[in-house]
Amino acid sequence: MGCPGYRFAVLHCGLKKGDQLDLALIVSEKPAVAAAVFTTNKFPAAPVIYGRRQLAVAMPISAVLVNSGNANACTGDQGVADVKQLAKELSSVLSVPEEQIFISSTGVIGEPLPVDMIAASLPRFPDLLSASGLPAAATAIMTTDSQSKTCSVSLQLSTGVVHLCGFAKGAGMIEPNMATMLAYLLTDAAIDCSRLQEILKRVVDKTFNRISVDGDTSTNDTVLLLANGVSGCSLACDADAKVFEAGLYQVADELSRMIVKDGEGATKMVEILVKNAPDRQAAEKISRTIAHSLLVKTAFYGEDANWGRIIAALGYAGVDLDPGRVDIWLDRIQVVADGQRCPDYREADGARVFRQDSFTITIDLHAGDGSFSLLTTDLSHEYVSINADYRT
Amino acid sequence: MGCPGYRFAVLHCGLKKGDQLDLALIVSEKPAVAAAVFTTNKFPAAPVIYGRRQLAVAMPISAVLVNSGNANACTGDQGVADVKQLAKELSSVLSVPEEQIFISSTGVIGEPLPVDMIAASLPRFPDLLSASGLPAAATAIMTTDSQSKTCSVSLQLSTGVVHLCGFAKGAGMIEPNMATMLAYLLTDAAIDCSRLQEILKRVVDKTFNRISVDGDTSTNDTVLLLANGVSGCSLACDADAKVFEAGLYQVADELSRMIVKDGEGATKMVEILVKNAPDRQAAEKISRTIAHSLLVKTAFYGEDANWGRIIAALGYAGVDLDPGRVDIWLDRIQVVADGQRCPDYREADGARVFRQDSFTITIDLHAGDGSFSLLTTDLSHEYVSINADYRT
Numbered sequence: 064m065g066c067p068g069y070r071f072a073v074l075h076c077g078l079k080k081g082d083q084l085d086l087a088l089i090v091s092e093k094p095a096v097a098a099a100v101f102t103t104n105k106f107p108a109a110p111v112i113y114g115r116r117q118l119a120v121a122m123p124i125s126a127v128l129v130n131s132g133n134a135n136a137c138t139g140d141q142g143v144a145d146v147k148q149l150a151k152e153l154s155s156v157l158s159v160p161e162e163q164i165f166i167s168s169t170g171v172i173g174e175p176l177p178v179d180m181i182a183a184s185l186p187r188f189p190d191l192l193s194a195s196g197l198p199a200a201a202t203a204i205m206t207t208d209s210q211s212k213t214c215s216v217s218l219q220l221s222t223g224v225v226h227l228c229g230f231a232k233g234a235g236m237i238e239p240n241m242a243t244m245l246a247y248l249l250t251d252a253a254i255d256c257s258r259l260q261e262i263l264k265r266v267v268d269k270t271f272n273r274i275s276v277d278g279d280t281s282t283n284d285t286v287l288l289l290a291n292g293v294s295g296c297s298l299a300c301d302a303d304a305k306v307f308e309a310g311l312y313q314v315a316d317e318l319s320r321m322i323v324k325d326g327e328g329a330t331k332m333v334e335i336l337v338k339n340a341p342d343r344q345a346a347e348k349i350s351r352t353i354a355h356s357l358l359v360k361t362a363f364y365g366e367d368a369n370w371g372r373i374i375a376a377l378g379y380a381g382v383d384l385d386p387g388r389v390d391i392w393l394d395r396i397q398v399v400a401d402g403q404r405c406p407d408y409r410e411a412d413g414a415r416v417f418r419q420d421s422f423t424i425t426i427d428l429h430a431g432d433g434s435f436s437l438l439t440t441d442l443s444h445e446y447v448s449i450n451a452d453y454r455t
Numbered sequence: 456m457g458c459p460g461y462r463f464a465v466l467h468c469g470l471k472k473g474d475q476l477d478l479a480l481i482v483s484e485k486p487a488v489a490a491a492v493f494t495t496n497k498f499p500a501a502p503v504i505y506g507r508r509q510l511a512v513a514m515p516i517s518a519v520l521v522n523s524g525n526a527n528a529c530t531g532d533q534g535v536a537d538v539k540q541l542a543k544e545l546s547s548v549l550s551v552p553e554e555q556i557f558i559s560s561t562g563v564i565g566e567p568l569p570v571d572m573i574a575a576s577l578p579r580f581p582d583l584l585s586a587s588g589l590p591a592a593a594t595a596i597m598t599t600d601s602q603s604k605t606c607s608v609s610l611q612l613s614t615g616v617v618h619l620c621g622f623a624k625g626a627g628m629i630e631p632n633m634a635t636m637l638a639y640l641l642t643d644a645a646i647d648c649s650r651l652q653e654i655l656k657r658v659v660d661k662t663f664n665r666i667s668v669d670g671d672t673s674t675n676d677t678v679l680l681l682a683n684g685v686s687g688c689s690l691a692c693d694a695d696a697k698v699f700e701a702g703l704y705q706v707a708d709e710l711s712r713m714i715v716k717d718g719e720g721a722t723k724m725v726e727i728l729v730k731n732a733p734d735r736q737a738a739e740k741i742s743r744t745i746a747h748s749l750l751v752k753t754a755f756y757g758e759d760a761n762w763g764r765i766i767a768a769l770g771y772a773g774v775d776l777d778p779g780r781v782d783i784w785l786d787r788i789q790v791v792a793d794g795q796r797c798p799d800y801r802e803a804d805g806a807r808v809f810r811q812d813s814f815t816i817t818i819d820l821h822a823g824d825g826s827f828s829l830l831t832t833d834l835s836h837e838y839v840s841i842n843a844d845y846r847t
Binding site: 103104105106107134136137138139171172173174282355357358361362364365367369370371372374375377378379380382383384386387399401402403404442443444446447448450451 | 495497498526528674753754763774779791794795796834838843
């Protein structure tokens, strides 16, 4: 697990209790072309503000430092100054330009970042760097995650073989548009900056932006894609671009599914597919409303095929629809036809679907050609325990 | 507890298990002027469809039949025909015109209403009617409620004394715009129909529509206000109208607070007050987003004054705002000033606020004069238990 031209290191600097890893470093042997997608939250954390400025000027990235345990969010100008100071300190340790250092943070909001504590640990990094350190890095960025999340593929382009690997964290506060989720995608392909950004945006829209655990969008979240070109292989033709984008989709899709499966306290993974809505926006609104309904989520948890709750959520989603044309399926079992219970639907069939670890709810509005699919989880006792006790 | 000119009766017809009460009847000795507010859900239940038609033609109401245990929702044309048949059967039992009978249902969605079972019990009602039966009626309409909800006041108008009493049910699926909530408000004042509707709408907007347990809006919910005029006292002047509206507000406010306090598994009642937003809509959007955040609700439950979660929810509410101008208070403790943690905020102070059964979170945007206040609850283990096991 890894990617040519990238090395990784992790350590414990003291942000987390005990001796838990709380710092991860990625170093690219050549400055890498970078693309990123950031949170849409109106309170972007300091590293997001700082990172956006780097990406806005197409800054190549040579190193990525990620800390867990403190989000450096709602920390004002001092928070941004803290990011800058960390970049400066790491710059001298690694001998790379300060502006080529990308920084992410995840953890508690509103506490000042203990910069001196982190800076004091940075000189230990150079001796720890290793090409095989990606799994450890995936572990060091975890917060409430129960397991680390990594994925890699090799791709055959017309110009040769390139590699693509990624790791991510996130288990709660997971929602569209980048919730407390961090993902780092690394390739040795040679790709120019604007193309890299286009591809990343398309892939994120179909993967990380289609998962939802609790509907909470965080202040920090970031998907960063680096392409250092050490393979010497570029996207020489349209076919290469397609292969690369498909590979990136595969890695991003796998990582985002891992995040949903690891959703705080989740016992089920449920796809909400809305078809034939007036338009895509309407389909998305409905799927998110259903996915966020506490009554629907607790019914998943209770393995109770209470489709009335799905109907109720559909009805308050704020989308104009004709109730008399709505069909609903639980996997391949049709439960609602034309807005009413199917005459031949039997509770036992629905119950069998809901007892599975993973299933799909399909809502067909027969009102247009808009569709949207969202992956979500149930709401369990464990979710409440994790989030009622997070800081204690 | 009661109101001159109204009698009540309850019985068990078999919709609920064991011998639990599942039918309630209100009879007015004179046809009463009626006003109502119904759910905004796109899948209105059959009795809501039927009731809207009655109210649209200013039909006076002589009797109200409420069943619990079955919502008669998503039951199509048959569901509406079932309501009509029940009205007809009850009409002959009570000797009042069929069209003056108002019907409500609450319970499981999507099951056909067992009309024959209900109809068979109706002839038992006349012998059971009593002026003091309101508390029993409040009990018979309960579903997951842990206690019945009643309230009454007497009002001195220029024309004499009038009475106002009400009862309600609702504990989950509680959200703006009429969630699984039923409320019946009865007065012996003499008030014309359009005025009654105006007053009811204004009062509901400030009371029942400002509470939220889980953000789920139901298919059935209804607030019905009857004025039978048996006191002979009308609203003769503006001062009378004010006294009546204030009294109605008091009853509706009390009942809606009872619903929040009885929120499924709720251990806290929290007011989310958003001030100085660009406009009222923005303030409402923010207060609802915060009230619905699972992370905020679990922090209430965990008595963890994790204000970062409030900030995060504020940031994804979809309202344009300047993060650097936001202030947040927990009761009278200021925790955020100008978008950052207050220098003199101490965790212990926030923790003290969160340990109370009831407190207020105030968010000041300093961006206009829009404000909105919402009453909500925490999210507890008990909520998950209640809703995972509702039908089993």
